Amino acid sequence: MIEPLAKTIKTTFFDKPYTTEFPENKEALPDSYRGRLRLDMDTCISCSACAIICPNKTITMVSVLTDKGDKIMPQVGHERCLFCALCEEVCPPKCLVLTKNYDYEAYDKRELVTRPEELE
Amino acid sequence: MTITRINVGPVHPSTGGVVRFVVDLDGDTIVNVEPHIGFLHRGVEKLAETRMYMQIPPYTEKLDYVAPMAYNDAYVGAVEAAMGIEPSERAKHIRTILLELQRIASHLFSIGLLSNDIGQMFTVFMWAFKDRDMVLDLLQEATGSRMFYVNMRLGGMQRDLPPDFADHTLDTIKYIEKRMFEYAKYMEKNPVFTERMKGVGILSREQAKELGVTGPVLRASGVSYDVRKNNPYYMYEKYHINAKTMQTGDNFARYKVRILEIQESVRIIKLVLKGLAGSEGKAEGMPVKLRSPNPVNRISIVRRELPRGECTMYLVADSQKPYRLSIRSPSFINLAAVSHISKGARFADFFGILGSLDFVIGCVDR
Amino acid sequence: MPIQDAIGNIFNIGYWLGTGNLLYQVIGIIIYIIVVSIVFSIFGYMMGWLERKLIARAQYRHGPTYVGMWGLLQNLADMIKLLSKQDVIPTNSDRYLFGASLPLILALSIFIILLLPYSPGLQGTTLGFGLLIVFTIISFLPLLIFTSGFSSGNKFGAVGAQRSVLILLGYEIPVLLVIAAIAMFTGTYNLNGIVNAQQSNYFVLIMPIGFVIFFIAMLAEFERPPFDLREADSELVAGWLTDVSPPYYALALFLDYARMFLGSILIAILFFGGWLVPSYLSFIPALFWIILKAFIISVFIIMVRATTFRMRIDGILRFGWIWLVPLSLINLIITYILFVG
Numbered sequence: 001m002i003e004p005l006a007k008t009i010k011t012t013f014f015d016k017p018y019t020t021e022f023p024e025n026k027e028a029l030p031d032s033y034r035g036r037l038r039l040d041m042d043t044c045i046s047c048s049a050c051a052i053i054c055p056n057k058t059i060t061m062v063s064v065l066t067d068k069g070d071k072i073m074p075q076v077g078h079e080r081c082l083f084c085a086l087c088e089e090v091c092p093p094k095c096l097v098l099t100k101n102y103d104y105e106a107y108d109k110r111e112l113v114t115r116p117e118e119l120e
Numbered sequence: 121m122t123i124t125r126i127n128v129g130p131v132h133p134s135t136g137g138v139v140r141f142v143v144d145l146d147g148d149t150i151v152n153v154e155p156h157i158g159f160l161h162r163g164v165e166k167l168a169e170t171r172m173y174m175q176i177p178p179y180t181e182k183l184d185y186v187a188p189m190a191y192n193d194a195y196v197g198a199v200e201a202a203m204g205i206e207p208s209e210r211a212k213h214i215r216t217i218l219l220e221l222q223r224i225a226s227h228l229f230s231i232g233l234l235s236n237d238i239g240q241m242f243t244v245f246m247w248a249f250k251d252r253d254m255v256l257d258l259l260q261e262a263t264g265s266r267m268f269y270v271n272m273r274l275g276g277m278q279r280d281l282p283p284d285f286a287d288h289t290l291d292t293i294k295y296i297e298k299r300m301f302e303y304a305k306y307m308e309k310n311p312v313f314t315e316r317m318k319g320v321g322i323l324s325r326e327q328a329k330e331l332g333v334t335g336p337v338l339r340a341s342g343v344s345y346d347v348r349k350n351n352p353y354y355m356y357e358k359y360h361i362n363a364k365t366m367q368t369g370d371n372f373a374r375y376k377v378r379i380l381e382i383q384e385s386v387r388i389i390k391l392v393l394k395g396l397a398g399s400e401g402k403a404e405g406m407p408v409k410l411r412s413p414n415p416v417n418r419i420s421i422v423r424r425e426l427p428r429g430e431c432t433m434y435l436v437a438d439s440q441k442p443y444r445l446s447i448r449s450p451s452f453i454n455l456a457a458v459s460h461i462s463k464g465a466r467f468a469d470f471f472g473i474l475g476s477l478d479f480v481i482g483c484v485d486r
Numbered sequence: 487m488p489i490q491d492a493i494g495n496i497f498n499i500g501y502w503l504g505t506g507n508l509l510y511q512v513i514g515i516i517i518y519i520i521v522v523s524i525v526f527s528i529f530g531y532m533m534g535w536l537e538r539k540l541i542a543r544a545q546y547r548h549g550p551t552y553v554g555m556w557g558l559l560q561n562l563a564d565m566i567k568l569l570s571k572q573d574v575i576p577t578n579s580d581r582y583l584f585g586a587s588l589p590l591i592l593a594l595s596i597f598i599i600l601l602l603p604y605s606p607g608l609q610g611t612t613l614g615f616g617l618l619i620v621f622t623i624i625s626f627l628p629l630l631i632f633t634s635g636f637s638s639g640n641k642f643g644a645v646g647a648q649r650s651v652l653i654l655l656g657y658e659i660p661v662l663l664v665i666a667a668i669a670m671f672t673g674t675y676n677l678n679g680i681v682n683a684q685q686s687n688y689f690v691l692i693m694p695i696g697f698v699i700f701f702i703a704m705l706a707e708f709e710r711p712p713f714d715l716r717e718a719d720s721e722l723v724a725g726w727l728t729d730v731s732p733p734y735y736a737l738a739l740f741l742d743y744a745r746m747f748l749g750s751i752l753i754a755i756l757f758f759g760g761w762l763v764p765s766y767l768s769f770i771p772a773l774f775w776i777i778l779k780a781f782i783i784s785v786f787i788i789m790v791r792a793t794t795f796r797m798r799i800d801g802i803l804r805f806g807w808i809w810l811v812p813l814s815l816i817n818l819i820i821t822y823i824l825f826v827g
Binding site for chain 2: 001003004007008018029030032033034049052053054055056082083084085086089090
């Protein structure tokens with residue numbers, strides 16, 4: 001019983017805490033981190049591969065008015081997204097990418113459904 | 121001899137998830153335990169019949185949310201066997217390293233939760249989670265996510281390991297190896313721990329073999345059976361695993377087997393890391409496309425050793441989606457042993473038994 | 487009475503009581519109660535804060551940091567939250583007994599705290615049998631715990647109360663044998679006399695076994711880990727605190743720290759010499775030293791909480807009867823042979 005007590009006392013008074021004091025300090029994320037999605041609307045070719053591959057049927061194609069006319073582009077339901085990055089992998093021009101942004105919140109679930117213009 | 125019926129309800133901080141136990145007590149002794157499961161049933165096996173091959177990993181890895189990569193690997197292994205694809209040498213090394221890291225993380229989780237159930241004021245729990253956090257940081261470096269990885273592709277991985285991964289891994293596992301000795305000493309020098317765990321919840325060898333339990337529960341009862349040793353896959357064919365067993369089969373043995381297994385995993389990681397630099401082949405497997413290749417074999421059966429036991433994936437393959445995916449999950453069979461083990465134990469020991477069996481309800485209910 | 491004399495002796499209760507004037511005697515008593523209450527409240531609050539910070543540091547965490555500087559106001563915020571909730575009394579219960587038991591336990595604990603000596607001037611009682619009064623009241627507390635649990639009308643509460651009382655009764659005997667050994671060595675039951683008898687050696691050096699027994703038995707009496715069957719072990723719910731409503735729960739939490747204060751002060755008085763220190767340190771007032779000793783003992787109690795596992799009820803009873811009672815008898819006999827006879 002003495003040894004466990006000694007170890008506890010040593011940890012309490014002589015070891016530094018391991019936890020990070022969020023949100024003042026944040027940890028560095030690797031480059032392959034899977035956060036919120038971002039779409040480059042100029043290079044999107046409207047192939048709907050992302051909508052087909054998504055396991056959860058999170059991505060739906062909606063029509064968007066661009067300067068080249070009416071095109072269909074992906075709309076992402078961020079409240080259902082699994083962040084599995086399969087859509088990033090099948091996208092042929094690699095215009096749908098996952099960023100490092102994990103810090104977003106909303107009061108209503110429906111505010112999280114992002115249209116293609118907001119996916120920037 | 122009046123029997124009190126107590127409901128250890130679905131919402132309880134000490135069970136490993138949402139499961140209901142109806143416990144019959146005679147005074148303070150348990151007479152019968154009946155588990156009621158199904159609160160977390162998500163229909164993964166049926167979902168798998170309606171999705172294409174590459175869309176299923178996000179579902180199978182959420183079955184065991186403590187060690188997701190193991191289920192991922194089991195499913196991808198089954199699909200690879202159906203397609204007739206063999207992973208490259210370098211991919212085998214990387215998969216072994218990541219799977220053993222996942223096993224260390226899962227056993228640390230289990231040890232922490234077990235201490236909590238016995239009544240510790242969260243100290244060992246927090247220490248175990250601190251070490252598990254270091255391992256999860258390693259896995260984040262390799263795959264990009266701390267928990268749900270989706271990083272296995274047909275024939276390899278999604279991306280290769282970053283260049284300084286080997287050094288970080290060696291530092292972390294040396295630290296964990298040192299900590300394991302400290303944990304073992306801390307818990308075993310505590311007289312309250314040994315009094316509450318030794319001789320409690322005994323599962324004999326014959327009963328264990330009859331019930332069909334696998335994993336650390338089986339090895340703690342003295343049966344030396346490990347899928348990595350009996351049916352080796354990946355790098356276990358080259359570097360042999362010693363299946364660590366203990367002879368007593370009580371709660372203490374089940375806890376001790378997990379600590380010994382962490383030490384065994386550390387040894388294997390060190391060996392595989394040495395061989396990683398010289399392995400040939402590409403680490404990246406086939407990228408995800410809208411059409412998967414056509415399966416060569418109609419039925420494939422794959423067995424893997426998960427941190428909780430043995431998992432068998434039975435896949436009947438159709439052209440673009442599985443016709444049937446059947447999963448034999450280890451926690452489901454281990455949970456059935458609860459009623460046999462806890463007959464005659466005191467009620468306060470019930471939570472120690474649950475903690476030492478270490479099941480996750482996601483795996484039980486699928 | 488001359489003013490300089492009064493101001494120099496403001497914390498010396500014997501001086502105030504020694505003047506024949508009733509007004510000055512009452513003023514002396516009120517000063518004593520105020521000083522001891524302030525010391526006790528600050529100590530209790532600091533122990534609550536310190537417990538959270540120390541246990542967090544033992545677990546590689548930070549502990550409360552936001553509310554107030556270093557999280558000092560966190561416990562206050564929790565108390566305010568608990569006190570602002572609705573007071574619910576179940577219909578099955580005996581509402582007067584149920585409502586009265588917890589405040590009565592707190593009142594009795596504070597009564598004992600006011601009886602103890604804190605410095606040569608601040609003495610609660612100069613009665614010849616102060617030690618006996620203190621331990622009589624401590625032995626009465628299990629009955630109040632039992633009525634509180636039993637009158638809640640809940641079968642879990644009753645069984646939990648029974649278990650708590652079983653532990654407390656089982657650990658009375660070692661406590662009484664150890665204080666019998668102390669009283670035999672000192673020759674008096676007067677607490678002031680016991681402190682003054684330690685001028686050459688603290689009692690912890692004279693009877694180390696007695697100190698260990700008393701420490702463990704105090705942990706059991708005040709339901710600190712490893713003997714806390716209160717949470718989650720007595721049939722899944724909180725034992726005798728099952729059906730208390732939030733205001734009473736806040737009272738029970740404060741009671742935990744009040745009893746820890748009581749235990750630490752008793753150990754400091756009985757085994758560590760109270761306010762006595764080597765003469766080269768005596769320029770710091772005596773009240774500081776006894777609080778410092780109680781503080782260090784409380785920190786040690788918190789470390790024990792962070793380390794141990796919770797014992798099962800039969801393990802607790804087995805440990806008490808098989809180990810502590812014979813050891814306390816041996817302690818009594820050794821003290822008699824070596825020092826008295």
